[in-house]
Amino acid sequence: MPGTRVLSLLLLTIALVAGPAAPPLGAWGASAHMLLTTAAVDHLQGPLGTFFKANRNFLICYSILPDGWWGSPEMLPQLPKGLENPAGPNGPKEIGRHHFAEDADPYVEAKPPRQELGVSPMDRAAALQVFKLYVDKHGQEALTRFGNENHWFHGGLAELPAAMLEKAGELPWVIDERLDDMARALREGQWSRALFMATVLAHYAGDAHVPLHTTVNFNGQFCPNPLIKGLHQRWEGRAIELNKAEVRSFLAQQVRVAPASPALPSDPAALRAALFQQIAETYQMTDDIIRVDDELLKDRQPGRGDDQAAYSPEYYRKFYERLGSGIKDQLRKAVETVDGLWTIAWERAGRPQLPPGSVETPPLVVIDYHNGRIVPFDPTHGP
Ligand SMILES: [Zn+2]
Numbered sequence: 001m002p003g004t005r006v007l008s009l010l011l012l013t014i015a016l017v018a019g020p021a022a023p024p025l026g027a028w029g030a031s032a033h034m035l036l037t038t039a040a041v042d043h044l045q046g047p048l049g050t051f052f053k054a055n056r057n058f059l060i061c062y063s064i065l066p067d068g069w070w071g072s073p074e075m076l077p078q079l080p081k082g083l084e085n086p087a088g089p090n091g092p093k094e095i096g097r098h099h100f101a102e103d104a105d106p107y108v109e110a111k112p113p114r115q116e117l118g119v120s121p122m123d124r125a126a127a128l129q130v131f132k133l134y135v136d137k138h139g140q141e142a143l144t145r146f147g148n149e150n151h152w153f154h155g156g157l158a159e160l161p162a163a164m165l166e167k168a169g170e171l172p173w174v175i176d177e178r179l180d181d182m183a184r185a186l187r188e189g190q191w192s193r194a195l196f197m198a199t200v201l202a203h204y205a206g207d208a209h210v211p212l213h214t215t216v217n218f219n220g221q222f223c224p225n226p227l228i229k230g231l232h233q234r235w236e237g238r239a240i241e242l243n244k245a246e247v248r249s250f251l252a253q254q255v256r257v258a259p260a261s262p263a264l265p266s267d268p269a270a271l272r273a274a275l276f277q278q279i280a281e282t283y284q285m286t287d288d289i290i291r292v293d294d295e296l297l298k299d300r301q302p303g304r305g306d307d308q309a310a311y312s313p314e315y316y317r318k319f320y321e322r323l324g325s326g327i328k329d330q331l332r333k334a335v336e337t338v339d340g341l342w343t344i345a346w347e348r349a350g351r352p353q354l355p356p357g358s359v360e361t362p363p364l365v366v367i368d369y370h371n372g373r374i375v376p377f378d379p380t381h382g383p
Contacts, residue, residue, distance in 0.1 A: 029237030037063035040338040070094035080362035099213040104168035106134035118280020131161035186349035214283035264340035
């Protein structure tokens with residue numbers, strides 16, 4: 001399956017290029033994004049479900065593009081027109097749009113005493129205020145620490161709060177913004193644009209369900225056991241790749257039994273609270289995942305220059321045995337969230353009548369990062 005191999009290489013390349021000091025990798029691996037988007041399309045009921053099924057391949061294909069916006073900005077000019085990042089700048093600016101660190105120091109310090117779960121729902125301006133208060137309190141010490149951890153940063157105290165906020169992540173607000181974009185496109189009858197915003201929204205909503213995208217310890221890099229580092233890609237990528245058929249059939253099963261009505265509220269404030277709550281719940285999984293990985297890797301010795309030897313087929317078998325149900329459950333929740341958000345966008349647009357059949361969209365291509373070129377997407381290979 002050349003298409004699939006290309007996509008695996010893509011993620012591997014990102015992982016290698018990103019290196020040890022790099023920001024989080026692109027959330028769910030390519031397979032997972034495509035699997036969850038497929039299930040979300042297949043599950044979706046009503047007129048929007050009919051419209052999306054008629055444009056299924058487009059939605060599946062471009063659910064992985066947002067990782068290209070940060071992972072390979074130099075390839076983007078080669079893409080067909082109409083696939084530009086609605087948020088603006090790509091490259092490093094895009095990275096923070098895929099995660100949200102619940103345990104970033106400013107949030108932890110700002111949390112009211114006895115508040116059990118998660119960062120309080122807030123908008124970007126309020127979040128910036130949280131980071132400003134932190135910088136006011138810690139001053140030069142905060143600046144030095146941030147500068148040491150982020151060599152790209154050359155600003156002073158005035159620039160620090162915004163830089164720290166960007167690094168901690170902007171995922172909940174990006175979901176909000178792409179939802180607005182999708183609703184606007186539907187309201188204006190821009191069907192191709194609406195489909196593109198829908199698949200982009202599915203990407204970010206999916207990212208919100210990856211535990212290692214909700215913590216500063218996003219790659220297990222702060223764990224005492226050095227072998228844990230790289231956990232990010234093992235949980236969201238490799239473990240799913242190795243069990244793809246089982247994951248696919250699990251999601252297909254869920255599509256049949258899941259309730260038709262989405263659990264998310266449509267009211268903007270309530271929706272924001274629900275998204276923050278989801279991210280907080282996702283974060284709750286991280287300790288367990290790290291603990292299990294530590295147990296699995298305890299007896300392993302880092303090889304000389306080849307730590308990958310620790311991650312044997314036997315390791316992955318046990319990894320999936322212990323963590324697979326959590327992975328599948330997060331994928332199932334992601335499917336429900338995506339369907340909920342898509343439905344809300346259509347409702348906010350005034351439930352417009354949708355065109356029958358497929359509409360004209362940009363050609364279906366994927367970035368082959370490994371060979372530095374754009375290749376056609378082959379839908380017959382599936383995710
Ligand atoms: Zn992502």
